[in-house]
Amino acid sequence: MKEELLSLEKEVSQKVDAVQDLKDLAEIKVYVFGKNGVITNLSKGMRDVEPNQRKEVGMLINDLRNKLENKIQEKEKLLEEKLLNEKLESEKIDITQPGKDCKVGALHPTSDVIDKLTDICVNMGFSVVEGPEIETDYYNFEAMNIPKNHPSRDMQDTFFITNEILLRSQTSAVQAREMEKRKPPFKIVCPGKTYRNDSDATHSPVFHQLEGLVVDENISMADLKSMLLTLMKRLYGEDTVIRFRPSFFPFTEPSIEVDLTCPTCHGKGCSICKGTGMLELLGAGIVNPKVLEMSGIDSKKYRGFAFGFGLDRAGMLLNNISNIKSLFKNDIRFLEQMKGER
Numbered sequence: 001m002k003e004e005l006l007s008l009e010k011e012v013s014q015k016v017d018a019v020q021d022l023k024d025l026a027e028i029k030v031y032v033f034g035k036n037g038v039i040t041n042l043s044k045g046m047r048d049v050e051p052n053q054r055k056e057v058g059m060l061i062n063d064l065r066n067k068l069e070n071k072i073q074e075k076e077k078l079l080e081e082k083l084l085n086e087k088l089e090s091e092k093i094d095i096t097q098p099g100k101d102c103k104v105g106a107l108h109p110t111s112d113v114i115d116k117l118t119d120i121c122v123n124m125g126f127s128v129v130e131g132p133e134i135e136t137d138y139y140n141f142e143a144m145n146i147p148k149n150h151p152s153r154d155m156q157d158t159f160f161i162t163n164e165i166l167l168r169s170q171t172s173a174v175q176a177r178e179m180e181k182r183k184p185p186f187k188i189v190c191p192g193k194t195y196r197n198d199s200d201a202t203h204s205p206v207f208h209q210l211e212g213l214v215v216d217e218n219i220s221m222a223d224l225k226s227m228l229l230t231l232m233k234r235l236y237g238e239d240t241v242i243r244f245r246p247s248f249f250p251f252t253e254p255s256i257e258v259d260l261t262c263p264t265c266h267g268k269g270c271s272i273c274k275g276t277g278m279l280e281l282l283g284a285g286i287v288n289p290k291v292l293e294m295s296g297i298d299s300k301k302y303r304g305f306a307f308g309f310g311l312d313r314a315g316m317l318l319n320n321i322s323n324i325k326s327l328f329k330n331d332i333r334f335l336e337q338m339k340g341e342r
């Protein structure tokens with residue numbers, strides 16, 4: 001019997017020594033202590049042992065059970081430690097490593113100038129409105145005192161969809177829409193996209209304008225001039241040089257255009273500003289009484305002034321950009337540079 005127990009101890013010990021993971025160790029446990037395990041079967045066999053030998057055999061079996069239990073427990077502890085160390089090693093974080101470069105975005109120069117100008121206007125009491133980009137001939141032209149076949153339509157090379165429907169060529173199209181809806185006095189601005197068949201360094205087929213319209217009693221050219229001066233100074237700084245020029249728009253009388261120093265040559269004259277040293281930024285004027293009347297506003301009681309900023313140009317002047325196309329290319333290198341400018 002003793003021999004048998006010794007050989008069993010040896011066999012199980014060798015198996016435990018050789019085992020490499022907890023799953024295999026669990027199988028050995030079943031082999032030794034399971035329902036049909038070798039130790040369990042030895043205990044069951046006690047009833048066949050001669051009564052006078054039972055005590056001694058019992059002690060030997062118990063002794064072997066304790067030895068094997070200890071052996072397996074030690075191995076279990078070892079394997080658990082090994083597993084934990086492997087896990088810790090695989091999850092190790094090197095906190096001395098430099099962090100990953102995280103890209104920070106910024107507003108596009110056109111969005112930036114839209115936000116800035118709109119904010120300035122809102123602070124001056126204007127409400128912000130929107131109008132459709134696909135517009136009727138009536139609101140874009142006729143309600144603005146530009147009848148069909150009027151020569152001033154040539155100033156805006158328009159994309160027509162049908163005879164009566166077009167891509168709006170000016171945000172002035174919102175003027176009549178708002179005048180029909182509102183009762184004076186009111187002040188509105190409308191930033192948005194506009195479309196013309198135009199393309200060079202300062203003209204793009206899609207561009208942005210910001211329309212402003214003020215209707216009230218006793219409006220004069222002095223109000224318009226001081227409003228535009230304030231807007232320009234708030235946007236470009238107190239020492240901004242601007243030039244008011246007489247102009248013509250069928251919907252304003254008198255009409256003016258406003259120029260700002262060219263960002264490319266700083267006033268010296270270059271190909272971008274066609275040698276003038278200045279770039280045209282906006283058109284404006286006192287609303288033609290005919291336009292007020294067409295939209296149901298009493299022109300004897302009320303007068304108005306209106307202005308239409310070219311927002312892409314405004315952004316170019318703000319960021320020293322010489323070609324309007326850069327604003328539409330979405331070249332990340334250009335946009336990165338713009339981020340630094342603001």
Ligand code: FA5
Nearest residue numbers: 170172198203204207281282283284306307308310313
């Ligand atoms: C107009 O569009 C008038 N509706 C402005 C106006 C509003 C006058 C209210 C009176 C009262 P004009 O065509 O000049 O005007 O355009 C106004 C500005 O839009 C220009 O000064 C220029 O800055 C910008 N602009 C015009 N065409 C383009 C274009 N193709 N690309 C980029 N900017 C343009």
